[in-house]
Amino acid sequence: MKLANSFHKLLNLIDNYFFSGFLGEMPNDIWSSLYTSWLKLAGAKIGKGSKVHHSVKVWFPENISIGREVRIPASTDMAGMGRISIGDFVLIGANVDFITNHHPVGNEKLEQSEILRGTQSSISVGNNVWIMNGAKLVGGKKGLSIGDHSWIATGAVVVKDIHPHQLWGGIPAQRIKDLQ
Template identity: 35%
Template sequence: MKTPYTLIKFARYIKNVWLNSISSSPFIPYQLRRILYKLYGHQVSRIFLNCFLGYGPGHLYVGKNTYCNSLCFFDLGNDITIKDNCCVAMQVSFVNSTHDIGDSEMRGGRGKSKPIVVEDGCWICSRVTILPGVTIGKGCVIAAGAVVTKDCLPNGLYAGVPAKRIKDLK
């Protein structure tokens, strides 16, 4: 008889195959992908192929008229919400898990996670990394390659590492 730990590992394996091999396959149209993700509690409007959904307990919500381009990473240690009318370019990473700093024996201490929220009308350019607990305000543009470590106020252009507001948008 299998131990509970073995069953948990097997369930994670099946979930990974389902979400990250079958559902994200180039052979699956986005309309079907939406249905396949829903079976695991995710509500998405349009996600392109080859995106990776993590094993965590969080859920992904992608609003109406929003799309996430190819090769995006969704950590899912906590919920990730991308609201309506957003554009998420390729290779954007939504990283909402981290660790406390541990002692010298093991610096990666106790794990923790916080939700990520992207408000309506945002454009997240390619290769942006969004870290735990961040809310990106309505109508923001996050420039390519930026690392978002703190909340972004509405209607601003943010760029850099760490991302800073460089321009007000109308």
């Protein structure tokens, strides 16, 4: 466990001082290609034609799988303590959060380390999904699944599974309509 923590600290240092500093002045397309390559080296599975913007925060890249022709734009947060799987041809807006961890609340007596460690869940996004700006996908206790050809509206907070071909929006997100 200590070795894994040291490795992640090293990745963060390299990211903060090398990529964000030195390479941060490069054009976005070059930077995205380099950052995407770096994530692959760190263990992320990223499909052909996909790119990750340099400002995307990726935690535990080894838990992240991204399909073909996916663009992950500015200020997205991928908290990959649990598994994050994104299908092919997914459109993701800026400032989207993928949240795969949670911790218990209530009257339970827990050690501080248990609270900080929390519980991991997974988020699975199907193919041809559109996640608009500012949406939050929360894995919760059971995980979260977004069906193929679904849309998630701007600012939505998704805490329930979404079936294929549906538009969801709101806080918490609810089905607005079917897309067929």
